[in-house]
Amino acid sequence: MKSYILPGIPVVLLLLCAQGCSTPPPVRYPPPVVEQDGTTPDVPARPVAPGGVQQKPGPSTVMASSPAVVGLLGQAEKQANSGDLEAAAASLERAIRIEPRNPLLWYHLATVRLAQQEAAQAEQLAAKSNSLAAGNRLQQSRNWHLIARARQALGDGDGARAAERRARELEGR
């Protein structure tokens, strides 16, 4: 039977792939107090806040998946391998409901859509995964490989080659 999901890569390994995190530099500045558009004047502005606006956010994706999500991934894989791709998609959407910012789940959903001949949506979902996978080069390269396949399926040879190039660059080849 054809495996649509996780070609040759164990789930757990993917879930554990860590990613870099840059520590934001300290933040300073007393902000000006300006009223506009009806702000209550007695409310002071809030200059410093941990995780607040002046800080560069930390790692973007939560890769340590909960057992619930790992279970759903396994279920989706089983469903996809037995040919029930729509059920696999439903399981992945359920997982996304639990961990909406986990790029791996979006990638798998893209894989299922590609297997369902929905190449355009597959490309979009892989792009979504990319947008959530900042700093995670492995995931990004996998997304670009998938985008390449989707574009190929859509008859966009040039686009597919460009995507493949991106994928290889991310792999450092």
Place this chain on the structure above:
Amino acid sequence: MARGRKRGRRKSRRKVVRHRSSPWLRLILLLCLLLAGYVVYLDLQVRQQFDGKRWSLPARVYARPLDLYVGRELTADQFQTELRALYYRPVKTATQPGRFAKNRDEFHVITRPFTFWDGQQNSASVRVRFSGNKVSALADAATGRPASLVRLDPVLVGSFYPAHNEDRVLLKLDDVPVSLTDALIAIEDRGFYKHHGVAPLAILRALWANVRARGVVQGGSTLTQQLVKNFFLSSERTLTRKLNEAIMALLLEWHYEKDEILEAYLNEVYLGQDGKRAVHGFGLASHFYFEKPLAELNIEQYALLVGLVKGPSYYNPRRHPERARVRRDLVLDVMADLGLVERDEAARAKNKPLEVSKQWRKAINTFPAFLDLVRRQLQRDYRDEDITSEGLTIFTTLDPQLQWQLEQTLASGLQALGKGRGTEGGKLEGAAVVTSVQGGEVLALAGGRDPKFAGFNRALDAHRQVGSLLKPAVYLTALEQPQRYTLATQLDDSPLTFTARNGTVWKPGNYDKMSHGKVPLYQALAHSYNISTARLGLDLGIDSIVTTLRRLGVEQRLNPYPSLVLGAVEMSPLQVAGLYQTFASGGFLTPLRAINAVLAADKTPLQRYSLSVRAVVEPAPVYLVNTALRYVVREGTGRSLYQVLPEDWDIAGKTGTTDDLRDSWFAGFSGDHLGVVWIGRDDNASTGLTGSTGALRIWRDLFRHFGNPGMNQPVAENIEYHDIDPATGLLADAGCEDAVQLPFIVGSAPYENAPCARGAQVLPNPVDWFKELFQ
């Protein structure tokens, strides 16, 4: 011989006979023909009723099922509320589905089996523990082994009824407890399995039984006759009617098996009235009277239901509990007489109270505004009659916990805002939408301050000026041109007079009636300055802003006038949510969905409404706009947000106020939720509220309950941070007191040092950033 004689005789009287009996014969023949025709007609009718569309089944609308897993944000109280909404019964020891036992923060729950869009789910017996605001442990109750994920059955939030307002919960005979059918047959038609549809003797037998019991315990007509009577919903008691019933009953028996007829009866019999809605069948009656599925009832409850068949209104247990009780006990006696129950069990059952639930809550749709949205989304794919009569099961995205919170917050918020304004205060109306940021699922929706009012749905139908809510689209248009605009770009907020080609003069002003000279772009948005935004919009060109809005999914008519940049466009709260969804989800247009899946009456999947996304804006410029939207609530117009919310919550949002304070808006999002709140009046008079003194307060009270959402928005690939001196928009260093850290699309940051910067600034090497771009 005899024959010949007869013939002869006939022959001899031929003329006479012909003349005397021929019209009679003809008449009889005609009558027979007519009768035969009539019987055929009745046959057709009765079979049509029985076979084809035996019952029109309303669509059932369910909330999202609650997924339980360790780490899920959910309090023990919320969990219990959900169980209550599911009519799970609290017990000391849970032994069967639909029951739960609670011991401090630990629950033992036995879930009900349920058919979801991904198949049948069996009952599960689980232990759930809560600590703080989270599920802290989840285990199989039998083995004690940890469970990774448990799904409860979903809360039924409403139904779409056909015009004649019949309702049912369809039963299969195999699912009906034998005690119930035994009792029914004992009371209503003891000869059911023997007769052919009509039982003349039954009338006598019933008479005898009634005399013996000193009351009416049996009726004369068979179950089959009663079924026919129910099919044609007529209570007239004429002889023809009775005759028709008898013929049809015979016909039914001729065509169908006893069990088929019994099953039909169980689903058809009229058992009560719920306002305008007729309660048909034992399945729904069980919910209607006991708020439980039939399988979970006990013997005295079966007896009560069976007793109701005779006269649902006369024996109505809510209105006439004593009559209902006497009737129930009579049924129990008959059952004991026939050996269907042990005597002592019957005696025990007779001592039990009626235990009828106080009020049937599902009579009205619990969340009319949300159901309105569901119905409209369904209407794109289904005809009205299919929605109301095909027995569809509709799985929606509604989160009842959020919905209750929203309804409560909006009502109390509006009341607080209206306080001290006399009758005017009561005229404040509001609407709100909450969606999931990445999935675009509509989780909660309020169409007005009275959540039970199924009228004007402001969340969908109040199209109001959006004012400053539109500004992010203007700033996005700018920031998509990193070589021209960055967050640090100094915008001109000095007075502006614009004369259109047709001679119209436009003089936008700031809310504070002041102009602010040069302001960095991010602050112009954070403080919602009108003049600098108008100037920016004019520089960009109105058409390009229209294009941006279209890309963001705005579909309504847009007038390409300069006033557009300041929000001269009318949108509903739901449409605003759609617009902000794209910002919240990092540039991906995610159509808002209220429905996840639809099942047919036989529980086969009909349709799934799946998650789909479309990249419409590059992540980097969206990231920049969202950064400015964080400044809105940190130091701009929305900064009163943090009077209530903890400082470490990462929120982005925008206030909106329209002319004369007619509309008060706030649209904002955290990592998980997007919320849009609108306050205004139906007569479009002034509310006296700005975005931040009105809608924002309700928004923050609402989001306070959602827990720390941690936006944790991923930094787009080609973003780099620089220290900036806001006064000049140039690079800052340790020497600059007021420096802020701002994100830039790689290569777009200023090269020059601000006057306050003392040290030499190392300029980024163009080759380096070019390399970085492809990492």
